[in-house]
Structure formats: C-alpha cells, structure tokens
Amino acid sequence: MSSQFQAPKGVSEYFPPRSNAFEYVVRTLTSPALAAGYEPIELPIFEDTELFTRGVGESTDVVSKEMYTFEDRGGRSITLRPEGTAGVMRAVIEHNLDRGQLPVKLFYKGPFFRAERPQAGRYRQFYQFGIEAIGVNDPQLDAEVIAIAYQGYKRLGLTNFTLHITSLGDAESRAKHRTALVSFIEKLDLDEETRSRAAKNPLRLFDDKRSEIQSKMHSAPLLMDFLNEASKENFVAVKKALTAVGVPFEVNPRMVRGLDYYTGTTFEFVHSGLGAQSGIGGGGRYDGLMATLGGQNLSGIGFGLGIDRIILAMETEGISLTSMKYTDLYVVALGERAREESFVLVNQLRNQGFVVEQSYGERALKGAMKAADKSGARFAIVIGDAELSSGSIELKNMATGETVSVTLSGLAQTLAEKSRLL
C-alpha cells in the first residue's frame, strides 16, 4: 500500500475503467468542431516563458504565481503551458497560417499546467479541449464557437449546466468603463490585498466570492452599460444567432475571465454539481492578442473546455462512464491444441474488425466464463477438443444466456449479423 513512488502532487490521472470516459469525452467534444470545419493542431507543451507573460498578461494570477517555469540547458526560460491560446497564436504567426483563407479554424487537446494548490476539480496538470477561429470578426463566428461547445456538452449527456455570456466591448467602451469603475473602487473601504488586486485589474472585484466584497460591488458600474453603439449591436447579433440555433444563455454582466487578452464576447459554462470549481469551460474573443505577439492585427475567438471537470460533472449527473468499453466476443479455449487453434481464430476475427478478447493459460472454465462476463463481451464461445473435431460451437449471448450452434467457419458471418440486429 505504501508504494515507493507517488504521482506528483495535484495531477489528474486516468486508468481503467475511468480512462475509457476520458477518451470518449475528448472524441465527443471533437465531433462538433469537425462538423464545423476545424482542423487539428498539435503543439509543444512547453514554450518560451515570454510568450505567456506577454500574451496572457503579467497582471494575471496565472502568470504571476501559477506558472511552471524553469531554465533549460541553454539558459532559456521555459514554461509549461498554462493555457492554449497563446501557443496557437504563436504557431499561426510563426508558420504564416493566417496568410491564406480566413478564418483559420483549429482545435487542440492535451495537458496544461498551473502550480496551484489542488482541490476538487483543480489540478496542477489538467486537460483541455479547445478551438480557435482566427482572422474574422463576425458575430456568427462568436455564436458558432459557443454552439460547438454547447453541442459537445449535450452530446455527452450533460444537462445541469448554464452558459453565461457577456460583452467586454471594444477598446473605447472598456476605457470609459474602467475610468468609472476605478473611481468607484477608490471610494470603497478595502483591505490592502484586495486593493492591489483591483489595481491590476479592477474587473476582478466582480468575481470575488467574499460576501462583503460582493455587497460593496453591488452598485458598481457595469461594463455592459458603457458599451458604445457598435459594441452593443455586435452583442445583440451574437445573442440573436445563439437563440436562432437553440443555444440557451444567461447574460451575466458581472462575469470576469482570468486572462487579460479577452475583448468583446466572452462566455463561461458553469455546472451546478461541482463544488467550488464549477467552470467546465469558457472563452471569448481576443482582438489584440495576435498583434501583441508580433503578428498581424487579426481578431480571434476560441474556448477551452476542462476535460477533468467535464468527467466530474458527468459523474455527478449519473451518466454511466464505465460501460464505454465494448467487446463483441470472448473466447475461452480448453486444452493445449484448442488454445493454439483459438489463438489463430481470435486474431482472424480481430483483423476482420471485431473486438475480441480471450482467456489465457489453463483456467477453470468457471473462472474463464466469469472473466468473459466481466469483460462486458456480448457473446462468448468455448473451444475444446469436442468443438475442434465437430467444427461446431455454441455461441452464447451473455445478456440472455441463450446459445446457438454455429460452425467455426461461419462464426464471423453470424457475429456480423447479430451485431447488426443490436
């Protein structure tokens, strides 16, 4: 029980049966993105540290205290990626992906790293699925990105979640609001730490969970009320498009995102069954990011969805996660000669596309059948000397217990027919 090595603190790990859910979730989230023409991009897990300090923003907690940063052997400062968008933008700029048809539509998945104190749904290594659509600023594209996330959650069977959206407007709107908000906050009685947080980004105070802060912020000026005409129209168009495709949302003018690059439409999916870390995904538009990183001045929009939290959410909703393993046939062989022959048979069936498992070694038949049951296989066969000489086997339906006689040579055919029936 006291194993010599333990996984590093706060990492999420997946092993059977739960790992089946992990693969399934990633696959399911990917399909709506594929349906909308997004293409995969595979990127490094570590990047030049400056990519994040400049892209994500020095004032964010992510950059100022949560990055895994180290020096490589060449004396370069390297950081394990804490989020996905900055790396995607770097690759787009570096490889000139934005020189052709726009928008560039990409999706990615993989591990991300933040050196935080772990808690329920928060890990130091966690997994995200994300998409980015770069180079076009169209409210329909905003709605498309949000709808892709929404469809992913729905396909997984999730229901207890809410989509919060707001608009941070354009630079002009934000500047006006910031002035008003800062002068409002100056008049508040705040502790030193909170005040310094507000100095970095005054919007952060909207997101403070402490009730005394919330009540003080109750009458704070909302960015929503400072949107200029263009920003307002844009937000109306996004909402209209979402409604048109049946994506329900709640406008939440107090919503704040943790990364500094967001502008315009921002959104967050919140699940009700998760405890303190309830965000299962979020994203938004980023107007200045690409230029900040040395590329063209193109706008983009994207999201990141937390695979770990989605799996937790599915578990709290009682969505069955362990039944995602699928096996057509379990083969039990009795005796030396039968084991040799059945090994060949099993391989043939696998090559024909069936999912086939088998028993190994000499096992008691009862135990082997139990293993067949545990495997979740839909059918099982037993092969011994009798079957080899007669060429006929009993194909057993594990759910009903019924058996039918089939010839060894006709097994694949029969299996294929039975599969089609179910």
Added chain:
RNA sequence: GUGGGCGUAGCUCAGCUGGUAGAGCACCCGGUUGUGGUCCGGGAUGUCGCGGGUUCGAGCCCCGUCGCUCACCCCA
C-alpha cells in the same frame, strides 16, 4: 501562500474510556469432468502513513513529520 478534515486489506470503511487487527465488496478455489450473473462453502491479503514519546501494554493518548482531501485567493 492561508485555513479545516482525513491517513487501518486491492476498494469502501468499522474498531468502545488504551488490552492479542475486523466487515462488506473485489480476487482465487470448490459445490456443478465443459458454460458467467444469484446462492452456499473454503482461501490469500495488512510495516494500522512515517518517526519519536507516555504506558506493563498504543490503531486508539501526546509531539513531530509526510501524504491526501476540501475551502479561500484564482481558475479549466
């Protein structure tokens, strides 16, 4: 970085005011010379997180330490 809770079998946990370590599940074998799920019988499994202290005696009390966990800040 700050605060709470918890470390006993593979898993979930019980263990009285200190007196020789338990249950359920899972696993293996058998009841049924070759057909799983239910039932019955049998079997294997523990540095009681680690180190020290108190005591005739510590899983239990005290100190330290490590780990896990939940929450705050923040976020997927």
